[in-house]
Amino acid sequence: MLTLRExxxxxxxxxxxxxxxxxxxxxxxxxxxxxxxxENQANNGVPYWIIREISILKELDHINIVRLIDVxxxxxxxxxxxEYLDNEFQADFLKNPKMFMYPQMKKEFLYQILNTVxxxxxxxxxxxxxxxxxxxxxxxxxxxxxxxxxxxRTFEAPLEAYSSSVGCLSYRSPxxxxxxxxxxxxxxxxxxAVGCIFGEMLLHRPLFxxxxxxxxxxEIFTLLGTPTEETWPGVTSICGTCALMGPPxxxxxxxxxxxxxxxxxxxxLSKMLCLCPNYRISAEDAVKHPYFKGV
Amino acid sequence: xxxxxxxxxQARGEAVVGGxxxxxxxxxxxxxxxxxxxDIGNLANVRGVVDAKPNRPITRSFGAQLLAxxxxxxxxxxSKRQACANVxxxxxxxxxxxxxxxxxAPKPVSKKVIVKPKPSEKVTDIDASPDKKxxxxxxxxxxDANPKKKSQHTLTSVLTARSKAACGITNxxxxxxIDIDASDxxxxxxxxxxxxxxxxxxxxxxxxxxxxxxxxxxxEINERMRAILVDWLIDVHTKFxxxxxxxxxxxxxxxxxxxVKTVPRRELQLVGISAMLMAxxxxxxxxxxxxxxxxxxxxxxTHEHILTMEKTILNKLEWTLTVPTPLVFxxxxxxxxxxxxxxxxxxxxxxxLGMMNYATLMYCPSMVAASAVxxxxxxxxxxxxxxxxxxxHTGYSQEQLMDCARLLVGFYSTLENGKLRVVxxxxxxxxxxxxxxxxxxxxxxxxxxxxxHS
Numbered sequence: 001m002l003t004l005r006e007x008x009x010x011x012x013x014x015x016x017x018x019x020x021x022x023x024x025x026x027x028x029x030x031x032x033x034x035x036x037x038x039e040n041q042a043n044n045g046v047p048y049w050i051i052r053e054i055s056i057l058k059e060l061d062h063i064n065i066v067r068l069i070d071v072x073x074x075x076x077x078x079x080x081x082x083e084y085l086d087n088e089f090q091a092d093f094l095k096n097p098k099m100f101m102y103p104q105m106k107k108e109f110l111y112q113i114l115n116t117v118x119x120x121x122x123x124x125x126x127x128x129x130x131x132x133x134x135x136x137x138x139x140x141x142x143x144x145x146x147x148x149x150x151x152x153r154t155f156e157a158p159l160e161a162y163s164s165s166v167g168c169l170s171y172r173s174p175x176x177x178x179x180x181x182x183x184x185x186x187x188x189x190x191x192x193a194v195g196c197i198f199g200e201m202l203l204h205r206p207l208f209x210x211x212x213x214x215x216x217x218x219e220i221f222t223l224l225g226t227p228t229e230e231t232w233p234g235v236t237s238i239c240g241t242c243a244l245m246g247p248p249x250x251x252x253x254x255x256x257x258x259x260x261x262x263x264x265x266x267x268x269l270s271k272m273l274c275l276c277p278n279y280r281i282s283a284e285d286a287v288k289h290p291y292f293k294g295v
Numbered sequence: 296x297x298x299x300x301x302x303x304x305q306a307r308g309e310a311v312v313g314g315x316x317x318x319x320x321x322x323x324x325x326x327x328x329x330x331x332x333x334d335i336g337n338l339a340n341v342r343g344v345v346d347a348k349p350n351r352p353i354t355r356s357f358g359a360q361l362l363a364x365x366x367x368x369x370x371x372x373x374s375k376r377q378a379c380a381n382v383x384x385x386x387x388x389x390x391x392x393x394x395x396x397x398x399x400a401p402k403p404v405s406k407k408v409i410v411k412p413k414p415s416e417k418v419t420d421i422d423a424s425p426d427k428k429x430x431x432x433x434x435x436x437x438x439d440a441n442p443k444k445k446s447q448h449t450l451t452s453v454l455t456a457r458s459k460a461a462c463g464i465t466n467x468x469x470x471x472x473i474d475i476d477a478s479d480x481x482x483x484x485x486x487x488x489x490x491x492x493x494x495x496x497x498x499x500x501x502x503x504x505x506x507x508x509x510x511x512x513x514x515e516i517n518e519r520m521r522a523i524l525v526d527w528l529i530d531v532h533t534k535f536x537x538x539x540x541x542x543x544x545x546x547x548x549x550x551x552x553x554x555v556k557t558v559p560r561r562e563l564q565l566v567g568i569s570a571m572l573m574a575x576x577x578x579x580x581x582x583x584x585x586x587x588x589x590x591x592x593x594x595x596x597t598h599e600h601i602l603t604m605e606k607t608i609l610n611k612l613e614w615t616l617t618v619p620t621p622l623v624f625x626x627x628x629x630x631x632x633x634x635x636x637x638x639x640x641x642x643x644x645x646x647x648l649g650m651m652n653y654a655t656l657m658y659c660p661s662m663v664a665a666s667a668v669x670x671x672x673x674x675x676x677x678x679x680x681x682x683x684x685x686x687x688h689t690g691y692s693q694e695q696l697m698d699c700a701r702l703l704v705g706f707y708s709t710l711e712n713g714k715l716r717v718v719x720x721x722x723x724x725x726x727x728x729x730x731x732x733x734x735x736x737x738x739x740x741x742x743x744x745x746x747x748h749s
Contacts, residue, residue, distance in 0.1 A: 051609070
C-alpha cells in the first residue's frame with residue numbers, strides 16, 4: 001500500500017491544516033485532521049464529525065458536491081483528499097460585486113445550491129451548516145460545489161431530537177433559534193439557509209448578522225414581521241418566552257428591499273424565508289419554481 | 296356442465312365451442328384464431344398458452360393445466376427478478392390439483408368492467424386496471440327498458456364467467472390503499488416531500504452494504520458466540536439509553552467487519568465495543584466515551600485497544616457507515632401497518648430477535664423488517680395479516696415473507712427457555728407492552744399449518 005508521500009507530492013500550504021497537492025498532473029486539496037486533543041491524548045478516537053463527514057461524502061455522487069477522493073491514516077492524523085477547487089464562493093463572489101455582473105449567474109448558482117440540497121434531502125441527509133464559506137466554485141466551468149459536511153447528519157423520518165447548536169448563527173432558521181439544547185428540526189432548516197444565501201447574493205452582505213440569538217431573531221422579525229399563531233401555528237408554545245418575540249412588527253415590503261428581483265424571484269425568496277417551517281417551500285419544489293425558467 | 300364437441304380436424308391450439316353454426320352465433324367470428332383462453336382479460340400473451348402447440352385436443356382439464364403451467368412460469372420469472380432472497384409460500388392449488396402461482400400474469404390494457412344493476416341499484420363503475428388505484432363512481436340508474444325481463448345466459452357468457460372464476464377474476468372491488476402520510480402533510484418533521492425518494496433510494500442500495508455469509512470463514516467464531524455478543528450489546532445499549540439507530544448500526548458494523556476480517560475469539564467483544572462506539576458517534580448527540588466502554592468490558596481491553604480497533608474497522612469498512620439497516624425500513628413499514636402501540640412493540644421485538652440470530656443475515660434488511668411486521672400482525676391476530684397498503688410500501692407479498700416470518704417466530708418460541716434472555720426481559724417490561732410474554736403465532740411455527748393468505 002502506497003504511503004502518503006508516495007501517492008501525493010508538490011504540497012502547497014493553503015491554510016494551517018489544508019494543502020494543495022498533486023498526483024499524476026492533477027491537483028487535489030488535502031485536509032489534515034488530528035485525532036489528538038490539546039493535551040496530545042487520543043481521548044475519544046476519531047471525532048464524531050469526521051466519521052459523519054467521511055461516511056456521508058462517500059455515499060454521495062453529485063456534480064455540486066465536492067468529491068472525497070481518498071482517506072489515509074498516518075499515526076494520530078487523518079488525511080482527507082478532495083478534488084481541488086480554486087475559488088471560495090464568499091471571498092471571491094459574494095464580497096466582490098464585480099464578479100456578479102449577470103443576474104443569470106446568480107440564478108444559476110442559486111439553482112445549483114437548491115438542486116444539491118434537494119438531492120441531499122432525498123438521501124436522508126441534513127446539511128445543518130450551509131453557508132457561503134462552505135461553498136466552492138470552479139470559475140472556469142462556473143460549477144458550484146458544497147464542501148465541509150462536518151455538521152451534516154442522516155435523519156430519521158419522523159425526525160429525532162438533534163443538537164440545535166449547529167450552523168453559523170447568521171444562517172440559522174427561526175425554529176432553531178427559538179429552541180435550546182436538543183430539539184427537533186428538519187429539512188426546512190437547510191432551505192432557510194439557502195434563502196439567506198440568496199439574499200446575500202443580491203445584497204453582497206449577509207442578510208441577517210445579529211451577534212446573538214435574540215438580536216438575530218429581532219433582525220429577522222424586522223424584515224419578515226413578528227410571527228403570530230395565524231402565520232406560524234404553535235409558535236407561542238415553542239418560543240418559550242415572549243421576550244424572544246420582542247414587540248410586534250409588521251413585515252417589510254420585499255420588493256422595496258430587493259428592487260433587483262423580478263416578481264418570480266420575490267415569490268421564491270419569500271417562500272424560502274417563510275417563518276413557519278411547515279409552510280416553507282421544500283428544496284424539491286423550489287427547484288421547480290418559475291423563477292428558474294430558462295436555467 | 297355443458298359438454299364440448301371436439302372436432303377431429305381441429306387446428307392445434309384452437310378451442311371450438313359447439314358445432315359450426317353455433318360457433319358463429321356465440322360470437323367467435325370466422326377466420327379468428329381464438330387460442331385457448333387467449334381472449335380472457337388476464338392472459339394476454341402468456342408464455343405457454345399462446346405459444347403452446349399441444350399434440351392433443353384441448354379439453355377443459357387440459358386447458359386448465361396449460362393455464363396453470365403458464366401462470367407458474369410467469370410467477371417463476373417474476374420471483375427471479377427479485378433482488379433479495381424472496382421465498383414463496385405454499386402454492387395455491389387449482390381444481391385439477393395443478394399448482395398455481397398466486398401472482399397472476401400481467402394484465403393487458405385496462406378494461407372497464409360494468410356491473411349490470413338491478414332496477415333499484417346504482418351502477419358501480421370499477422376501473423379494473425392493476426396499476427391505478429380503484430376508482431369508484433356512482434352513477435344514477437337510468438330507466439331500464441324492460442326491468443322485469445330475465446337476463447339471458449348464452450353459452451359464451453356462461454363459459455366466460457366460469458373461466459373468470461377459475462382464474463380468480465371477480466368483480467369484487469380492489470382493497471383501498473391507505474395514504475399513510477396524509478396526516479403528516481403539515482408536519483415538517485415527517486419530511487413527507489422526500490419520503491418516497493428516500494425509501495426508493497434505500498431499497499436500491501440496501502444490498503450494497505449487506506454482509507455476506509461469513510461464519511464459515513471465521514475459524515474461532517460461531518453463530519452462538521455472535522448471539523451472545525449481540526445479547527450483551529443490547530443490554531449495554533439499554534443501560535446507556537442509546538437510540539435504536541445506534542443498536543442496529545452497531546450490529547451492521549460488526550457483521551460487515553467479520554465478513555472481511557478474521558477475528559480471534561478473544562477480540563470479538565472488542566469488535567463489539569468499538570462498533571458501538573463508532574455507531575454512537577455517528578448517531579448520538581452525546582455518545583458514550585471510550586472510558587465508559589473500558590469499564591463495561593471489566594477492563595479486559597484498554598483505551599488503546601479500543602481506539603486501535605476503531606481505526607481498523609473504519610479502514611476495513613472504508614468509512615462506510617451511511618447504510619440502510621432493518622430499522623430504517625421497520626419504522627416505515629410499521630407506519631404502513633397503521634399500528635397500535637402493541638403492534639409497534641411486537642414488530643420491534645421480533646426485529647431485534649432477528650438481529651440476534653445469524654440466520655436472518657440471508658435476508659435483506661427490508662425483508663427482515665417486513666417479515667417482522669407480518670409476524671407481529673399474525674401473532675397479534677390482526678386480520679388481514681397482509682394488505683395492499685403493506686404490499687405497496689414494503690414491495691413484498693405475504694408469500695414472499697413467510698419463510699423469514701417463520702424464522703422470526705421460531706426464535707420467539709424458543710426464547711423463553713433459552714439462556715440469552717436480554718431481549719425477552721426488555722420486551723417483558725410493561726413499558727414495552729409486555730409483548731414478549733404473549734404466545735407466538737402457532738401456525739407460523741415450523742410444525743404449524745400454513746397461514747391464511749390475503
